[in-house]
Amino acid sequence: KNQVEQSPQSLIILEGKNCTLQCNYTVSPFSNLRWYKQDTGRGPVSLTIMTFSENTKSNGRYTATLDADTKQSSLHITASQLSDSASYICVVSHASGGSYIPTFGRGTSLIVHP
Amino acid sequence: DAGVTQSPTHLIKTRGQQVTLRCSPKSGHDTVSWYQQALGQGPQFIFQYYEEEERQRGNFPDRFSGHQFPNYSSELNVNALLLGDSALYLCASSPRWGVGQPQHFGDGTRLSIL
Numbered sequence: 110k111n112q113v114e115q116s117p118q119s120l121i122i123l124e125g126k127n128c129t130l131q132c133n134y135t136v137s138p139f140s141n142l143r144w145y146k147q148d149t150g151r152g153p154v155s156l157t158i159m160t161f162s163e164n165t166k167s168n169g170r171y172t173a174t175l176d177a178d179t180k181q182s183s184l185h186i187t188a189s190q191l192s193d194s195a196s197y198i199c200v201v202s203h204a205s206g207g208s209y210i211p212t213f214g215r216g217t218s219l220i221v222h223p
Numbered sequence: 224d225a226g227v228t229q230s231p232t233h234l235i236k237t238r239g240q241q242v243t244l245r246c247s248p249k250s251g252h253d254t255v256s257w258y259q260q261a262l263g264q265g266p267q268f269i270f271q272y273y274e275e276e277e278r279q280r281g282n283f284p285d286r287f288s289g290h291q292f293p294n295y296s297s298e299l300n301v302n303a304l305l306l307g308d309s310a311l312y313l314c315a316s317s318p319r320w321g322v323g324q325p326q327h328f329g330d331g332t333r334l335s336i337l
Contacts, residue, residue, distance in 0.1 A: 143325060145328075152313055152315075152329050153313075153328045154328070155326070155327075205279060208273075208278050210268060210279055211268060211326075213258075213266045213267070213268075215264055
């Protein structure tokens with residue numbers, strides 16, 4: 110069964126600090142892995158996307174890593190800001206019938222305090 | 224350039240009723256996917272439409288059906304509503320062969336079943 114597990118479930122940090130979110134998956138065959146940011150009451154917004162051959166991808170203060178051998182990914186946030194408070198969702202897609210089917214994690218809820 | 228738009232933003236129904244949710248994809252996108260996101264959970268894939276046909280389907284009963292129109296917009300229909308159908312319903316669009324492109328999400332329709 111295709112699964113995506115994220116940890117921690119929730120995280121509270123102080124503004125300016127760094128943090129790292131984890132994602133483990135069992136999706137097969139692997140196509141790509143994406144990290145999304147979802148603000149409360151809004152749809153998810155893509156942060157990064159990585160294919161099998163990529164092991165790191167940056168988007169401003171967000172850096173994602175991928176270890177396809179261990180089926181693990183992390184999202185590192187540098188110098189956190191209050192606006193980083195949101196849910197961060199890891200999504201792993203597998204190829205099926207000419208299309209790509211995503212499996213979503215439950216997300217990590219990040220709260221940044223001043 | 225308008226992104227993905229969904230309507231209505233909120234909806235209240237009672238058990239047993241039927242509901243139709245609507246989605247207009249981002250300009251240039253021809254593939255539409257629908258997701259159900261229960262409170263505190265990650266989105267669950269319902270189905271994907273391309274060229275007016277359902278191409279992939281997640282683990283949802285036949286009460287959930289959809290349609291895609293020639294202009295690529297889409298509808299999600301749910302019959303015989305249950306209390307457990309209360310959720311945020313998200314629509315996402317993408318280019319058909321854009322495996323390296325992220326899906327663009329709308330802000331969803333919040334459906335409450337009384």
